[in-house]
Amino acid sequence: MLTRWLRLAACFLLLVAGQAGAAETLQLWHGYRGAERAAFEKLIEEYNRSQDQVQVKALAVPFGGYADKLSAALPRGQGPDLFVFAHDRLGGWASAGHTVAPIDPYVSERLRKRFPANLIDAMTYGGDLYGLPFNFKSPALILNTDLVQAAPETTDAMVAEAMRHTDRNAGRFGLAYSYTEPFFHGALMNSFGNGPFDRGGNLDLDSPANVRSLEMLARWVREDRILPEEPSSTLVTSLFNQGRAAMVISGPWMLGEISPQVNYRVVPLPVNSESGQPLSPWVAVEGLFLSPWSRNPAAAVAIMDYLTSRSSAETMAIDGGQLPANISAFEHPSVATDDTAMAFRRQLEAARPIPNLPAMTLVWVPLENALKKVVKGAAQPEAELHQLQRRLSGDLARLERSRARSESPATMPAWLWLLPILLVLAAVWLWQRYRTQLAAGWHANRTAYLYILPAILGMTLLVFFPLLYGLLLSFTDTTVFNEHTPLWSRLIGIDNYLSILGDFDLWQGEGVERNLDFDNFYWTLLITVLWTVSNVVLAVGLALVLALALDRPIFGRGLFRLVLILPWAIPNYITALVWKGMFHPQFGVINQGLQVLGLAPVAWFDSIGASFFTGLVTNVWLSIPFMMVVILGGLQSIPRELYEAARVEGAGRWLQFRTITLPLLKPVLIPAVILSVVWTFNMFNVIYLVSDGAPAGANDILITKAFRIGFEKYQYAYAAAYSMVILALLFCYALWQTQVSRSMETVR
Numbered sequence: 001m002l003t004r005w006l007r008l009a010a011c012f013l014l015l016v017a018g019q020a021g022a023a024e025t026l027q028l029w030h031g032y033r034g035a036e037r038a039a040f041e042k043l044i045e046e047y048n049r050s051q052d053q054v055q056v057k058a059l060a061v062p063f064g065g066y067a068d069k070l071s072a073a074l075p076r077g078q079g080p081d082l083f084v085f086a087h088d089r090l091g092g093w094a095s096a097g098h099t100v101a102p103i104d105p106y107v108s109e110r111l112r113k114r115f116p117a118n119l120i121d122a123m124t125y126g127g128d129l130y131g132l133p134f135n136f137k138s139p140a141l142i143l144n145t146d147l148v149q150a151a152p153e154t155t156d157a158m159v160a161e162a163m164r165h166t167d168r169n170a171g172r173f174g175l176a177y178s179y180t181e182p183f184f185h186g187a188l189m190n191s192f193g194n195g196p197f198d199r200g201g202n203l204d205l206d207s208p209a210n211v212r213s214l215e216m217l218a219r220w221v222r223e224d225r226i227l228p229e230e231p232s233s234t235l236v237t238s239l240f241n242q243g244r245a246a247m248v249i250s251g252p253w254m255l256g257e258i259s260p261q262v263n264y265r266v267v268p269l270p271v272n273s274e275s276g277q278p279l280s281p282w283v284a285v286e287g288l289f290l291s292p293w294s295r296n297p298a299a300a301v302a303i304m305d306y307l308t309s310r311s312s313a314e315t316m317a318i319d320g321g322q323l324p325a326n327i328s329a330f331e332h333p334s335v336a337t338d339d340t341a342m343a344f345r346r347q348l349e350a351a352r353p354i355p356n357l358p359a360m361t362l363v364w365v366p367l368e369n370a371l372k373k374v375v376k377g378a379a380q381p382e383a384e385l386h387q388l389q390r391r392l393s394g395d396l397a398r399l400e401r402s403r404a405r406s407e408s409p410a411t412m413p414a415w416l417w418l419l420p421i422l423l424v425l426a427a428v429w430l431w432q433r434y435r436t437q438l439a440a441g442w443h444a445n446r447t448a449y450l451y452i453l454p455a456i457l458g459m460t461l462l463v464f465f466p467l468l469y470g471l472l473l474s475f476t477d478t479t480v481f482n483e484h485t486p487l488w489s490r491l492i493g494i495d496n497y498l499s500i501l502g503d504f505d506l507w508q509g510e511g512v513e514r515n516l517d518f519d520n521f522y523w524t525l526l527i528t529v530l531w532t533v534s535n536v537v538l539a540v541g542l543a544l545v546l547a548l549a550l551d552r553p554i555f556g557r558g559l560f561r562l563v564l565i566l567p568w569a570i571p572n573y574i575t576a577l578v579w580k581g582m583f584h585p586q587f588g589v590i591n592q593g594l595q596v597l598g599l600a601p602v603a604w605f606d607s608i609g610a611s612f613f614t615g616l617v618t619n620v621w622l623s624i625p626f627m628m629v630v631i632l633g634g635l636q637s638i639p640r641e642l643y644e645a646a647r648v649e650g651a652g653r654w655l656q657f658r659t660i661t662l663p664l665l666k667p668v669l670i671p672a673v674i675l676s677v678v679w680t681f682n683m684f685n686v687i688y689l690v691s692d693g694a695p696a697g698a699n700d701i702l703i704t705k706a707f708r709i710g711f712e713k714y715q716y717a718y719a720a721a722y723s724m725v726i727l728a729l730l731f732c733y734a735l736w737q738t739q740v741s742r743s744m745e746t747v748r
Contacts, residue, residue, distance in 0.1 A: 039320030122353030133325035177249035190280035214381035463710035480714035496721035543627030634668030
């Protein structure tokens with residue numbers, strides 16, 4: 001017996017010793033794919049083989065949901081010990097807390113000197129270093145060497161060379177890039193001054209330097225005419241591959257899309273002839289960040305050290321095709337002889353990291369809208385930037401107030417504690433009052449209730465709970481700065497609703513700068529009503545005409561029905577993108593058709609009316625098939641004997657339609673119109689994908705405006721209140737429509 005106990009004790013001690021000697025495992029998340037992933041995971045395997053104290057478990061997270069997973073996991077003490085991500089969110093993460101941790105105590109001066117100063121700055125916020133730079137990506141100038149042999153040294157030389165290769169009638173351009181995207185316009189802004197912020201980190205969009213940058217861009221587009229209209233990355237790549245763009249400004253991400261038949265060379269951007277400074281593009285830095293919940297931060301930083309060492313950087317450059325932040329890797333013969341990699345390395349000397357300030361997240365979309373207005377001649381650079389500065393300053397002040405309010409000491413209000421108790425008491429009271437009826441109903445219909453139970457649970461989880469949460473959220477001031485703070489510290493009552501419904505001033509600015517405020521709720525409501533009414537009237541009217549035509553025995557009726565139903569069968573986002581391409585002012589088939597007919601092309605997205613028309617045409621095209629099928633079914637249910645009797649009595653076609661067809665179609669038309677109104681009122685896809693609310697948000701409807709408030713301005717509670725207002729409007733419409741339907745049934 002004693003021997004058995006001794007053996008068990010020995011086994012227990014061996015087990016404990018084995019557990020004590022087991023290697024600690026740290027989690028590392030990344031979003032790499034293809035060659036980058038293979039090279040990265042090769043480094044992880046080499047690190048794990050090199051020692052047995054700490055092991056790294058790498059997880060490749062799909063890039064589309066990577067940021068959301070980090071934002072959901074890390075503030076709650078979950079997720080990885082370290083992760084790879086772009087540096088531009090650092091300011092928001094560091095300000096909110098619970099997402100990243102500083103690594104200064106674990107980083108030596110030797111390790112800091114491994115990287116260029118501008119890349120270390122990208123990983124620094126508030127004087128603290130939060131990670132190590134891993135790789136960088138920035139735009140440069142890419143030449144078609146069959147057209148341009150010598151790299152231009154100045155912007156004047158670049159414009160002169162571009163004008164030599166520009167023939168707008170033939171669709172050829174000397175220069176092409178996505179110039180309305182703030183990321184690409186950064187090269188001009190930075191060459192004149194400090195970009196969107198001054199040296200103290202304060203918003204400075206309307207500085208003279210930024211005004212000059214917009215004036216130069218407008219001159220390139222409207223006077224020199226060397227750039228294509230409505231640029232996009234897809235259009236830029238297509239023009240370059242077809243030999244219709246002599247030079248493009250893009251980054252390493254485009255190289256894999258260049259056709260093998262195109263001979264190209266990458267060179268740094270030229271010097272700005274007006275300022276004497278080189279064009280300084282934004283550089284995006286991917287860094288290795290430390291989680292504040294890491295169990296062993298020193299070991300995590302040691303892993304960062306290994307992954308950013310010279311040998312690891314060489315592996316990522318040679319096998320993964322990266323541009324490593326450890327620039328000593330560019331001394332390796334395989335990298336040093338790569339002209340493309342060395343061109344991007346030289347471009348890094350003039351590049352500036354994207355500001356990692358939290359305010360930068362608010363700048364991208366409004367600045368893009370401002371760029372579009374300026375290059376189209378719809379606004380002057382100085383006035384537009386002045387208005388943008390004022391509007392964004394107000395948004396930033398609102399975010400800062402919400403953060404300050406949530407950081408101030410606050411206790412949970414008594415009524416918030418009482419709320420669940422009151423709900424329970426109300427449920428008990430209802431049960432006591434209706435217990436007999438509920439019990440009788442349950443016993444009589446148990447099988448039916450069991451059948452609908454899954455649907456009830458699904459509706460509760462997917463509809464009612466989000467609806468109630470959104471309603472509660474609308475009474476707070478939740479923003480990106482305070483979303484993880486306690487709820488009671490964010491409650492502000494009905495302030496959001498008062499702000500939405502109480503803004504009666506449709507104008508913004510002063511004096512000559514005074515113009516319509518497209519962010520105003522009542523302007524957006526007006527556009528939404530016009531959008532809904534015009535779409536429903538046209539869609540129902542045209543569908544009725546087509547249904548009446550197809551209800552008759554005509555030749556090829558089956559084929560016509562099939563062709564007319566196809567737009568409904570195709571996903572609406574695909575149809576929206578096709579129509580957007582057709583409306584392109586320069587390469588769209590609609591303008592090309594107008595030119596064939598001898599008419600001038602139309603700038604479809606430059607004016608409120610034309611832009612509204614593009615969405616109207618697209619949505620009517622999408623709506624007609626459903627309406628036609630519904631109406632056609634109603635027509636075929638009408639007895640033919642009624643028409644025969646009417647003809648015998650001498651009634652003409654119009655009288656037959658007015659007295660027989662239309663009255664008997666009402667039971668079909670009314671539900672179809674109700675559905676059409678609700679769908680059109682909230683038709684997000686068409687507005688967002690076709691016109692994107694152009695110009696400058698003037699054609700946004702309520703649902704797209706709520707999206708922009710939530711996901712471009714990061715004012716989540718205000719967006720929730722906006723959504724509740726939309727729900728209330730639709731609810732009122734439904735009540736009115738129900739009353740109208742009942743009155744019509746009474747009359748009938």
